[in-house]
Amino acid sequence: MNAITIREVAALAGVSVATASRVLSGNPATSPTSRARVASAAAELDFRPNAQARALRGARTNALGLLVSDVRNPFFADLAHTVEQAANLHGFVTLLGNANESADQQDRYLDTLISRRVDGIILAPVGAESDSIRALIAREIPTVFVDRTIAGMDAPSVTTDGTAGIRQAVEHLAAGGHTRIGYISGPQASSTGRDRFAAFTRCVTENGLSADPALVYFGDYQAASGSAGVHALLDLSEPPTALLVADSLMAVGAIAGLHDRGVRLGVDLAMVAFDDVEWFALLNPALSVISHSVAEMGRTAVDLLLQVIDGGTPASVVLPSELIVRASSAPTGTPAPPSSPPTPPTPFAAPTASHNSVRTH
Amino acid sequence: MNAITIREVAALAGVSVATASRVLSGNPATSPTSRARVASAAAELDFRPNAQARALRGARTNALGLLVSDVRNPFFADLAHTVEQAANLHGFVTLLGNANESADQQDRYLDTLISRRVDGIILAPVGAESDSIRALIAREIPTVFVDRTIAGMDAPSVTTDGTAGIRQAVEHLAAGGHTRIGYISGPQASSTGRDRFAAFTRCVTENGLSADPALVYFGDYQAASGSAGVHALLDLSEPPTALLVADSLMAVGAIAGLHDRGVRLGVDLAMVAFDDVEWFALLNPALSVISHSVAEMGRTAVDLLLQVIDGGTPASVVLPSELIVRASSAPTGTPAPPSSPPTPPTPFAAPTASHNSVRTH
DNA sequence: CGTTTCCATGGAATCGTTTCCACGACGCAC
DNA sequence: GTGCGTCGTGGAAACGATTCCATGGAAACG
Structure with missing residues (x-):
């Protein structure tokens, strides 16, 4: 010392x-x-x-902050990994903060990061706008939002457009004969929660499927709410025959919930989950997912942040998503007989058809 | 700014x-x-x-470094989470470094942490002693090893004693009639790799099971080597009927390898893995594991580090492990007929019997 | 009322590094 | 041989906070 x-x-x-x-x-x-x-x-x-002295004299600390909402969520663990690698490549260290899904803890961490004069912050915000987030903008601290955005904050962001993947998933399930698709949604306080839910409802009506509001359960992106969602939806008098789950942790909970009830995944109930996690392919049956690239998201976030630090004003980036069909949604089940009018001939040219290819993996 | x-x-x-x-x-x-x-x-x-200025004048930076070998490994992701939470509780921020299983990258990160004058470092070392690790000790920078140790470095550590869990697992498999247990080992360059392997061989001979060296495959704690291990072991002329895997990532690879070969987990082959990961219980069949508490490891590491920072010289802590039996090792299979002499009456009083209870979960 | 004690306060030094500025030496061209 | 540009160098001023030390005023005590 x-x-x-x-x-x-x-x-x-x-x-x-x-x-x-x-x-x-x-x-x-x-x-x-x-x-x-x-x-x-x-x-x-x-x-x-001594990096302290160096940072005190010079303008740079060569450190950047990454604040995620939950490191234990495999999606954010992966994100932490790629961000850290990309930053390291440019000579930056990463200060990892974990909001633990608490807006309070997020604010406290932001204060710490500001105090430490990080050169920039990559933020996956939890909740809505807060004083501390406004302070970032007011102090002109380079900030990039990742995965989620906050309305009215004009910092660049890198997000996933879930629409394409969700459309593919809904069409895929509809093609399998499902007319009542249950949806376990993310919280409406988060942008991803809202966007994915909106995409789901749009696609459901576009495909002439049941838009029964009882088919939607609002969770909080934690495992427990996935399980609760499964129970709530399967307790309906007219339960869904397929399930779309808005993130990986809730999918984990949902699978546990199915185990509890003795419902066989891919046989009694079809399921597709948002977020690709490596081991989802190892489940028996393997889980169909809507995949998006965490690695690219992390790298892009660092790229954008470095541009902002260098005085640029880069445009936000929206990454694609796509459906990967596996056994959990294979049309082997015996869904409710199509009493509803047979689905109209599938409109092959979807409205804004981008990334319409369906990869099988 | x-x-x-x-x-x-x-x-x-x-x-x-x-x-x-x-x-x-x-x-x-x-x-x-x-x-x-x-x-x-x-x-x-x-x-x-300005935290830089404050740290320059005062002696403290109120930052600590956590250097893990692979953040994508769920075990270390969890560890990062608990360490960060515990540190935060004491007013410290955590600088997360990821060695990515590379000794070079680990050394570069250590240099960065030294430069930034973190108050202490929690290190899950990859590989053996290196210049940068020696520099830590030479500079008397408070250091605590976690999960793995390095021979000859006298810094406190918090590790898991895998022996109890491995003994329970071997006895459990032996009781199920298995005589040839395959072992997918961690690298012998790491202390956990060596210790668990030693415990396994000891328990195997103690229980009169086959000590055929061909039953051991040496992996590297990454998923791919788990898969390679399964293929190598099942290609033997006398393949094992049960498998013990030394960490969670290799277990994931092993399960994928079983899928490839059409070998049914828990039916054609029994399996137990080291490291408890939440979703292992969700697999079908659920995976038996040797469990140890990541949360306690993280908290303890922070505790020890704070003591070292305050000038203390706390003793190292060894945490227990225990077997959790699930369906993947339930004795439903038809293991090779016990052509070997029937196992001698199980010695109930194991030599250093601690944590001998078997939890069923 | 005088002296001592205590306490809040401000000036200035300090931490370790970078960088501005001035200075001397050297080489080259006239 | 004088002048001018170039280049390496060292002294010293910053950066923003903490903390030692001295000072002044008020309170307390005889």
């Missing part, structure tokens, strides 16, 4: 502190002689510059 | 910088009057003290 300072390096090298500093920070205005002497002195003393 | 300094707060409050500092850092030597004036001035300007 009794750290070595540049002063001692300079003394050992027989040069001034200024020269030592120049050599160590790669300033070209140095003679080969002093370069060599300082380099060897620094190596001998195993000198590590 | 044009940050507000304590100077401006002092000016607005009509006091000196010294007084402002005292008020803001809770020094009691202040009058109620100036306390009020400074507080309101700070609030009005939305002042956030």
